[in-house]
Amino acid sequence: MNDSSYGYREQPIEVKGLTRKFGRKTALKNIDLTVSRGRVFGLVGENGAGKTTLIKHLMGLLKAQQGEVRVFGIDPVKDPVGVLSRIGYLSEDRDLPHWMRIDELMNYTRAFYPDWDVSYAQELLNIFRLDPSAKVKQLSRGQKARAALITALAYRPPLLLLDEPSSGLDPVVRRDILGAIIRTVADEGRTVLFSSHLLEEVERVADDVAMIHEGKVVMCASLEEIKDSHHFVTLRFPDSLPEQPQLPGALSIEGKGQEWTALCNSKLEEVCERATAMGCEVFEDRPPTLEDIFVARVGVDRASLREGE
Amino acid sequence: MPMRLHISTKDPVPIYQQIITQIKHMVASGRLRPGDEAPPIRVLAEQLLINPNTVARAYRELESAGILTSRQGSGTRVSVKGSPLGYTKRLRVLTERVEGLLVEADHLDFTVEDVIELIREQNKSLGATERGKGKNE
Numbered sequence: 001m002n003d004s005s006y007g008y009r010e011q012p013i014e015v016k017g018l019t020r021k022f023g024r025k026t027a028l029k030n031i032d033l034t035v036s037r038g039r040v041f042g043l044v045g046e047n048g049a050g051k052t053t054l055i056k057h058l059m060g061l062l063k064a065q066q067g068e069v070r071v072f073g074i075d076p077v078k079d080p081v082g083v084l085s086r087i088g089y090l091s092e093d094r095d096l097p098h099w100m101r102i103d104e105l106m107n108y109t110r111a112f113y114p115d116w117d118v119s120y121a122q123e124l125l126n127i128f129r130l131d132p133s134a135k136v137k138q139l140s141r142g143q144k145a146r147a148a149l150i151t152a153l154a155y156r157p158p159l160l161l162l163d164e165p166s167s168g169l170d171p172v173v174r175r176d177i178l179g180a181i182i183r184t185v186a187d188e189g190r191t192v193l194f195s196s197h198l199l200e201e202v203e204r205v206a207d208d209v210a211m212i213h214e215g216k217v218v219m220c221a222s223l224e225e226i227k228d229s230h231h232f233v234t235l236r237f238p239d240s241l242p243e244q245p246q247l248p249g250a251l252s253i254e255g256k257g258q259e260w261t262a263l264c265n266s267k268l269e270e271v272c273e274r275a276t277a278m279g280c281e282v283f284e285d286r287p288p289t290l291e292d293i294f295v296a297r298v299g300v301d302r303a304s305l306r307e308g309e
Numbered sequence: 310m311p312m313r314l315h316i317s318t319k320d321p322v323p324i325y326q327q328i329i330t331q332i333k334h335m336v337a338s339g340r341l342r343p344g345d346e347a348p349p350i351r352v353l354a355e356q357l358l359i360n361p362n363t364v365a366r367a368y369r370e371l372e373s374a375g376i377l378t379s380r381q382g383s384g385t386r387v388s389v390k391g392s393p394l395g396y397t398k399r400l401r402v403l404t405e406r407v408e409g410l411l412v413e414a415d416h417l418d419f420t421v422e423d424v425i426e427l428i429r430e431q432n433k434s435l436g437a438t439e440r441g442k443g444k445n446e
Contacts, residue, residue: 179355182351182355182359183351185360186350186355204324204358204359207360
């Protein structure tokens with residue numbers, strides 16, 4: 001089989017029924033996930049939700065205990081070269097060989113990738129203002145992230161995997177990383193999966209979103225579908241209610257007495273019908289942000305999302 | 310084309326809608342003129358740091374509203390003609406906005422005359438003389 005056309009028709013990522021345990025702890029539970037070509041896929045969840053474990057399975061760094069993992073139709077454990085040559089990977093800890101200079105790092109990485117584009121790598125070094133003679137261990141956190149990003153981009157991989165790319169970085173470096181994601185998908189047919197707990201960023205750049213919580217996918221859809229299917233509604237009752245009202249698809253309800261605000265995952269008409277039946281007035285509130293939806297779905301507080309920044 | 314758009318994710322208005330509103334405003338105020346070129350999708354996406362599909366969606370809606378026209382080879386430009394919608398449809402869109410405006414004015418304790426006066430003033434500051442010339446029948 002011609003190696004370069006191998007897997008061309010397959011989805012970039014297909015995961016079916018993936019379960020992973022570390023000792024007694026279940027890290028991933030029956031994960032189903034498909035990432036389509038040319039899309040930006042955002043993986044969101046708190047620290048420890050299972051995002052990194054999932055990405056490590058895609059890289060073939062962990063073997064599926066149950067279920068199936070395919071990257072361009074290939075099993076990453078059986079054919080690591082076939083998979084890794086198609087992936088640009090930025091790990092959470094951006095582990096670079098600290099004793100190398102940047103130019104040495106570029107030459108070293110290039111040796112692994114026949115498609116390495118020297119002039120593109122040089123262009124990125126210039127854009128990111130990196131000095132080729134600087135030692136990796138002397139770089140700031142942001143410069144390290146940029147150097148690692150170049151090693152993931154310079155061979156124009158058809159799939160870019162970024163594990164918490166913005167974590168712990170200042171806004172300028174985050175802009176560089178978001179820009180790289182956008183340039184990658186704007187190139188016909190290339191695909192990006194990135195994990196993040198910064199839901200504002202996910203909302204900016206993602207086409208599709210999977211929410212992971214305690215090792216399970218709690219929601220997976222296009223960002224558009226997610227936003228269209230969730231509504232904030234405020235209900236005004238003629239009399240004070242002793243306890244919160246029951247609404248179709250309500251993920252969270254706050255309020256007291258006569259006025260209650262709910263985040264509902266249901267058709268707006270259904271909610272209105274129900275509210276009218278209860279004799280109250282309905283006001284549609286502002287559309288919820290991805291963060292509102294995540295917080296309501298998973299029942300976490302916002303502070304825990306901000307950890308690790 | 311000098312197109313300075315500003316996108317905020319804090320704003321509950323969807324990003325594609327923010328783009329639509331701002332481009333409509335630029336056209337109405339004359340900052341964008343018929344025939345002006347809109348930036349290519351990927352350029353605007355990189356500039357605003359948003360998904361290219363979001364820009365594409367905004368452009369599509371602006372095209373079906375007749376504000377932008379795209380032609381193979383010559384990119385996307387501000388349309389020369391006005392809205393392709395029929396009179397009744399256009400009237401309906403506008404009527405809804407006027408209703409909303411009147412309700413808001415009433416809540417804020419302004420009279421209809423205040424609103425009309427404000428519309429005249431705003432129209433002046435938009436500096437539009439070319440607009441709204443008797444297309445209606």
